[in-house]
Amino acid sequence: MPTETQKPASKRDRILAAAAQVIGERGLDAFVVKDITALAGVTPQLTYYHFPNRQALVRGVFQYAAERAPSVNLLHLDREASGYEALRGALHAEFDDSPEVRDLNLIWNEVTALPIEDPELAEAVRRATERWNEQVTIGILRGLADGSIVTAAAPQAVAELLTALVEGLSQRWLAGLISPDDARRTLDVVLSTIRRARSGRDQAAQSLP
């Protein structure tokens, strides 16, 4: 868990943390703003001051979830590991049944699963997806530089492909069709194709479940 929460959370962040939890439990269509204010321990007026309507609250909580996505933040923490292992670890971290990680994924999934009606939210999703792709591209470049990753494809394309795969697996995991371990194993099928094999035996071992 990144320790960026040294200073006490602002009221706004408290509202967003509560919103992430409530929406994670109930979904975007069914959540009740009153539950959020109660959980955050703030007045409805204060919530209204920060988020004048439901759309604004949804945009806020999407942003909150996007900024905290494990694979955006973990990628640069693991300095010791090879580029490949850091990338793999970061993407694997998305599949986690702990409520904090699951809620973030659920909010992302709720917002992005279907066509987005609010243009401002659509723009926020576009920016967040771009940023995620950029971070993963940087992770791939690091692996190319240290020789742990090898690919003939453009790093940006590989990044887009990997983040789309994570989203596809995330949907299945959140829908209760596969476990986090299943998701990681499936992700490894594609990840292993860019891993530099030190020997034939290593590569075979890598692709085993």
Place this chain on the structure above:
Amino acid sequence: MPAAQQPPASTQTPTAPKPSKAASTRAAILGAATELLSEHGVRGVTVEAVAESADVSLGLLYYHFENRQDLIRAALAEALANYAYRRPSTELPPAERLRAALSQHIGVDAEAARQDRVYAEAMRAAAFDPAIRPALAQTLTGWNGGMTRLVTAAVPGLAETHPEAAAEAATALTALVDGLQQRVRSSLLPAERGLELLGLATGAVLEGGASDAD
């Protein structure tokens, strides 16, 4: 919203219709619900809209379906049971057949996009309603199974690396299709780019399987 031209004769009482009539009323309600579902998503499936579109009274609708959630579950299950993807020509080489079978879901084919929208709706709803999972799991198992057979045909040596290799490769590709399709649907990714990325992954996964045998 186009209303049915000839309303079925069942516009009176919500009390026990005869079995055959009851079945056809139920089918009409479900048909209207799945239609609304693929056009407007779960959010568009309100009991009022379904009753109007099926030309039945709310009372009759509630005779067949306990509540909106019950109706949505039944409509999703019905739509998923009829979910059918186009089978590419068997004259194509297996690898091409696999590519064609996967590519039809990346937003270019209108009918596939309609079905995939319902599948995505079911996937999203299942996160909060476990009752939807069995129908969804069955659809996914069928799709993964079909793609596994194509992967096996495309790379016969794959099963030699380990028995589950073809199924794992197929599952990875269908999951990628789900992720790409979602971005295309949300206009985050042009369909051509989606197809390009899918081609890249398919090539890598098939080739990875082939080169393991080296």
